[in-house]
Amino acid sequence: MHRGTRTEYRPARVLLAAVVTLLATVVTGPAATAAPDAAPSARAAATLRCSLRTASPVTFSPAVSGTPRNVTARGTVNLNGCTSPDGRRKSIRSGRLTVRGSGRATCSRVSGVRGSATVTWYSGAGRTGRVVGRSAVTPAAAGVSGYTPLDSFLSGRITSGPMAGRHITGRAAPTTNVSSCYGRGLRSVGLRGTVTVS
Known part of the structure; x- marks a missing residue:
């Protein structure tokens, strides 16, 4: 029984990963362009780290299911508690990421992700204070390993605005019941x- 429960959550997580990937890509651009040895140094020199939570559920049209289909995802994600490990972005305390992307998705994977996203950065917690800037992001088309399509957006590169040219990586887990994915979708x-932006 426990094993079955894990199986139910894994596809939902993959979908979330795809969504996250889509979001991350929008924020930073294709992660595939990074050099193979860039990950360790990037992690050590992180420019910004934030927690993320959807402002409202990310929506899929049509519904994601066990059958591969072209799906469009839309959503808004709040970035909170932002800190700057390398001290270069101390002025950023929070942000809001809006994303719209599409890809061929199932409950367990997503590919061919396309779309765009914008992150608005704020000087205060909870998206208060002054707007520090806006970053444009594009998704990693190949997607990444993770739990859902959202993870694909959490693996990309910022194409313009604050931190342009830097990579973004992230991981997200569902806060809603995703056990229906293989059933009604x-x-x-x-x-x-x-x-993390590095």
Whole structure:
């Protein structure tokens, strides 16, 4: 029984990963362009780290299911508690990421992700204070390993605005029940996790 439960959550997580990937890509651009040895040094020199949580569930049209199909995802993600490990982005305390993307998705994977996203950065917690800037992001078309399509958006590169040219990585887990994915399909999902710009 426990084993079956894990199987149910894994596809939902993959979908979330795809969504996250889509979001992350929008924020930073294709992660595939990074050099093979860039990950360790990037992690050590992180420019910004934030927690993430969907402002409202990310929606899918049509619903994501066990059958591969072209799916469009839309959503808004709040970035909170942002800190700057390398001290270069101390002025950023929070942000809001809006994303719209599409890809061929199932409950366990997503590919061919396309779309765009914008992150608005704020000087205060909870998206208060002054707007520090806006970053444009594009998704990693190949997607990444993770739990859902959202993870694909959490693996990309910022193409313009603050931190342009830097990579973004993230991971998100569902905050809503995703066990229906292989049955009637999944039309929306809530997420929470972390994101790093390096």
